Every structure is written in C-alpha cells, then in structure tokens.
Amino acid sequence: MTRAIMIQGTGSDVGKSLIVAGLARAFTRRGLRVRPFKPQNMSNNAAVTADGGEIGRAQALQARAAGVAPSVHMNPVLLKPQSEIGSQVVVQGRMVATVKARDYQGWKPRLMEAVRDSFARLCGEADLVLVEGAGSASEVNLRAGDIANMGFARATGTPVVLVGDIDRGGVIASLVGTKAVIDPDDAAMIRGFVVNRFRGDPSLFADGMALIAERTGWAPLGLVPHFPMAVRLPAEDVLGLAGSGPGAGGRKRIVVPVLPRIANFDDLDPLRAEPEVEVLLLHPGQAIPGDAALVLLPGSKTTIDDLEFFRAQGWDVDLKAHVRRGGRVLGLCGGYQMLGTTLSDPHGIEGAPRSVPGLGLLAVETAMTPLKRLESVAGNSLPDGAPFAGYEMHVGETVGPDAARPLLRFADGRVDGAVSADGLVCGSYVHGLFSDDRQRAAWLARLGAVSDGASYEAGIETVLDALADHLERHVDCDRLLALAAEAMR
Known part of the structure; x- marks a missing residue:
C-alpha cells in the first residue's frame, strides 16, 4: 500500500x-x-x-x-x-x-x-x-x-x-x-x-x-x-538567494549582477562556501566594484530582456572597465550569450523576434533556436585539464572566432564555450561547474585563491x-x- x-x-x-x-x-x-x-x-x-x-x-x-x-x-x-x-x-x-x-x-x-x-x-x-x-x-x-x-x-x-x-x-x-x-x-x-x-x-x-x-x-x-x-542547500526561489557565504570579507571577490530573470543561480552556492571567496550580489543602482577578481554573469530565462536591463544599470560600462584593468569575466548559459557581439531570437523564443548587439567581450554570435538541450555532461576544462561534471539546459547556438578557443571538452569529444584572445573573458553553456570540487579549485587558482578542499557534494549529504x-x-x-x-x- x-x-x-x-x-x-x-x-x-x-x-x-x-x-x-x-x-x-x-x-x-x-x-x-x-x-x-x-x-x-x-x-x-x-x-x-x-x-x-x-x-x-x-x-x-x-x-x-x-x-x-x-x-x-x-x-x-x-x-x-x-x-x-x-x-x-x-x-x-x-x-x-x-x-x-x-x-x-x-x-x-x-x-x-x-x-x-x-x-x-x-x-x-x-x-x-x-x-x-x-x-x-x-x-x-x-x-x-x-x-x-x-x-x-x-x-x-x-x-x-x-x-x-x-x-x-x-x-x-x-x-x-x-x-x-x-x-x-x-x-x-x-x-x-x-x-x-x-x-x-x-x-x-x-x-x-x-x-x-x-x-x-x-x-x-x-x-x-x-x-x-x-x-548550505540549493535555494529554489531567488528570494532565498543569500548575498554571500562564509567567505564574506575574504581575499577574492566574485561579483554577480542580479538579473530580473536570473536562472540556475545555485551555480553560486559552492563558491559561497569557500573561505577565501566573497560572493557579492550586485543589485540595481550599484556599480561593479574595482576590486572584483571575477565578474560572473549568471544564467537567464529571458536573455535579451536581461541584457537590456544590464545595460540600463550601466553595468556594461563597468564590465569593460573591469576587463581593461585585467579582471576576469565568466558567463554561464544566458550570461555567455550576452558576452558575444550579437544575440538574435529569429523564432521569437523569448518574445517578439528581434536581434540586439551583445556586450562585445567575446567574438561570438548567438541565435536562439527552438530545440532545447537538456543533458548531463562531463569532461575537462581546456586551459588546465581540470575535470568537471555538470549539465546543459539551454536554447541557442553560439559560433564565432572565440569559439575556436573552447573552454571545455566533453567526454564524448565535443567542445563547449569560448575564450577571448587575452584569456580574460570566457563563457560556457554548462551549469554546475563549481559543484565539482576539482573544477572549483582550478577556478580559484586562476583567481589566486586556494580552495579549502572540502567536498561540496558530501557537504550537501x-x-x-x-x-x-x-x-x-x-x-x-x-x-x-x-x-x-x-x-x-
């Protein structure tokens, strides 16, 4: 029964x-x-x-x-x-x-x-x-x-x-x-x-x-x-998204602009648990601080609308200044699409068909497509060979010169993402990267920080x-x- x-x-x-x-x-x-x-x-x-x-x-x-x-x-x-x-x-x-x-x-x-x-x-x-x-x-x-x-x-x-x-x-x-x-x-x-x-x-x-x-x-x-x-558990509602974790005041600051339709924001949770990291959620009216080690553009349910919101806050100007100072940028899924030169929605996936200029920090173009990719993936990041496991959940295809320098290689040989010529800006469609302890440690090392070595998944248990x-x-x-x-x- x-x-x-x-x-x-x-x-x-x-x-x-x-x-x-x-x-x-x-x-x-x-x-x-x-x-x-x-x-x-x-x-x-x-x-x-x-x-x-x-x-x-x-x-x-x-x-x-x-x-x-x-x-x-x-x-x-x-x-x-x-x-x-x-x-x-x-x-x-x-x-x-x-x-x-x-x-x-x-x-x-x-x-x-x-x-x-x-x-x-x-x-x-x-x-x-x-x-x-x-x-x-x-x-x-x-x-x-x-x-x-x-x-x-x-x-x-x-x-x-x-x-x-x-x-x-x-x-x-x-x-x-x-x-x-x-x-x-x-x-x-x-x-x-x-x-x-x-x-x-x-x-x-x-x-x-x-x-x-x-x-x-x-x-x-x-x-x-x-x-x-x-x-320490993944929040489902953005109302439960905390501003920073135990690393508040830590050595390296990761800044995350909070978009109106932010999606899959549990990507941030493993970073918030790291003692040497402060995750700063950036709200409307606030500028991207000059001491940011990494600006992370999160996923979005309505990428073009959130891109326009990003620009309306003046964050596009701040972001380019951050890169000129040698700061790093990572875009995940919708955030990756925003970093390119053009973002188009010819089929009206997110509303009326339209095309808008991207932030221009990656030499790639994205077109929204009706097919949605839903798949668990694993592989290695190409800059350092660090293993990862995560998942794809997106619509859109991204192509361009910087995609010839992919960020990730999947176990089946496919590649994902793009890296700028100077290596400061990159993007990927893969969610859950930081839940993998090995990949998170590699990212912190790029920022000059050291992971505490704790297992994120074991911590959830x-x-x-x-x-x-x-x-x-x-x-x-x-x-x-x-x-x-x-x-x-």
Whole structure:
C-alpha cells in the first residue's frame, strides 16, 4: 500500500521544500521507499532529470534526500516565468507552450491529467509520497481548477499538513486565517500544522500552538526551530538567494549582477562556501566594484530582456572597465550569450523576434533556436585539464572566432564555450561547474585563491542528514506518518 501526505504552506517561502526534503531523508532512513512530488511549481531554477527532462531544483534535492534519481514525474508541471504576466509551461519535463497568467487558468483542467498520471507513476514505486503544495493554501481567488494545492488534495484524497513561518511574523493569524477563508471542505483536508523557523525559548509559544489548535481543530505536529545550515542547500526561489557565504570579507571577490530573470543561480552556492571567496550580489543602482577578481554573469530565462536591463544599470560600462584593468569575466548559459557581439531570437523564443548587439567581450554570435538541450555532461576544462561534471539546459547556438578557443571538452569529444584572445573573458553553456570540487579549485587558482578542499557534494549529504535529525527532534514524525492516507491514483 502506498500512502501520501501533502505539505502546504500559508505562503511562499515558508519552508515547505526544506521540510519535504528533511522528511524524505528521515523516512528513507526508516527503510521506506519515498518519492517527492510537486504537482505544479514555478521556478527558473531547474534541474535536468535522469529521464531527459527538467523539474524544479527543490524536487531534485528532495529526490536526492530520498536516495533516488530525479524524474520528470516528481514535478509534472513547471512554470518558468518570462515576464510579470507570462511563463513557459513545462509538462512532464518538456516545454509545451508560453502562456499569460490569465490564459493559464484555462489550461489547468488538461494539466490535471498529467499531474494525476505522474502521481500514479510515483505511487507505483513508493511506500510514501510526500507532496509539496505551491504558494499559499489560502489563495481562494485561484481555487477554481486548482492543481497545486487543495484542488490536488481533494482530487486524490491526500491529507494536508499546513506550514506557517513564525520568523516573518503573524503566524497565528496566517494559520487561523487560512481556516477562516478557505472552503470548509478544503479545510477538512488539513489534519495538522507545523510552525517553522522559531527562534528563542519554545515554551514562550506553547500557548500560541494551543490557540491555533483550538481555533482550527488541526493537530499541532511541531514547533521547528530555525535551521541555520539550510543556507548550505540549493535555494529554489531567488528570494532565498543569500548575498554571500562564509567567505564574506575574504581575499577574492566574485561579483554577480542580479538579473530580473536570473536562472540556475545555485551555480553560486559552492563558491559561497569557500573561505577565501566573497560572493557579492550586485543589485540595481550599484556599480561593479574595482576590486572584483571575477565578474560572473549568471544564467537567464529571458536573455535579451536581461541584457537590456544590464545595460540600463550601466553595468556594461563597468564590465569593460573591469576587463581593461585585467579582471576576469565568466558567463554561464544566458550570461555567455550576452558576452558575444550579437544575440538574435529569429523564432521569437523569448518574445517578439528581434536581434540586439551583445556586450562585445567575446567574438561570438548567438541565435536562439527552438530545440532545447537538456543533458548531463562531463569532461575537462581546456586551459588546465581540470575535470568537471555538470549539465546543459539551454536554447541557442553560439559560433564565432572565440569559439575556436573552447573552454571545455566533453567526454564524448565535443567542445563547449569560448575564450577571448587575452584569456580574460570566457563563457560556457554548462551549469554546475563549481559543484565539482576539482573544477572549483582550478577556478580559484586562476583567481589566486586556494580552495579549502572540502567536498561540496558530501557537504550537501551532511546537511540533509542534519535536517532529518532536526525534524525528527521537533516534528511528531510518527503521527505525521499515521496521518498519511492510502494514495488514490
């Protein structure tokens, strides 16, 4: 028998993803076959799956916590925002359309079929499916046709545990208010609640837990203290992107302009963990500092729009001055495309067809193409032979004289990226370079810094184990498991 339980939240970024990851590790350690599942996600921080698609980064981390390879069925509907009102729609790992938010409401009934199909597939291979909701359970204005929260819970009979974040304030009102505004039949699906990110003496909130339980009728399942090690896990939402890691004030400064549609920003996480590195996130209105050792242009979901934003901040002028001073530049994926002489979108992949000049720091040209490359790759960097493992996730083909000096050679003999004639500017389509300890050490050596030698991947495992221990101490996991119901496929 497969059981399922759904973790919903009073709002976005209340810790749902982290709690599911910790529970996945905790129940896996108990010998259960656990699978994470999120019916609908919205994120530009995605992961390539073993079955050749893409899902939200959080579900990939949750799969890792459960000790299984990520699958497109763990996140059957992924929305990748391209504007304030529109997103690409990825269904079971493949992009199927670009729609505006208002039009998306009409898509939901047909998407529920894919959601239920993927859910059934996971149930067929698991003892327990941990389902994560999206955003807030109380978004009653979006309830009609919902596939992400109560719509899914009701359709599949999956009981719900509601999570509130006390660190942002108003958690009593958030939890009790959810009961007040949602449909009574939806409220009946909620069996218990968890208060997350508590700081201080837990006895001071005992009355608060009792009040919430009394007003809602839901079981109090745990008061979870703040878990500071969470910053060492990949963040899915740009809201969780920290400014710098333990290396703040370190010898070498890596500057990262924060673009409106920044994507795959977990590329930065391994660098933030290095003691000799400070990762400085550059926000609008700030200039690229003169002491930067490396300016890293990150990935983007809407490369041309973000390039125009980059120019509007005056960062193009700062970047050229940085190179004249002998500073290094690395562009990853969309950032690589921006560094060339021309960036064109003849098929309207990112909007209306157009062509714009690039930053001109690499002698390459990029044309967006309908085909999206989703693939895990490995090989060596050509400047120093350092091994790497990562993944490609991009549209576009880049060619030109500087591409004759590639940055990487894949294990199958293909090459990737480009390096300027003076060696100061380079770009690559490969994400995850810095997660490979060998490649990260080589990059730090180019900047005149020394890696601390710690294994980034082993560190992730350590944090997941610590998170599971943390939840076992502060959440009634036995009761939560007892609340899980037989999955209705």
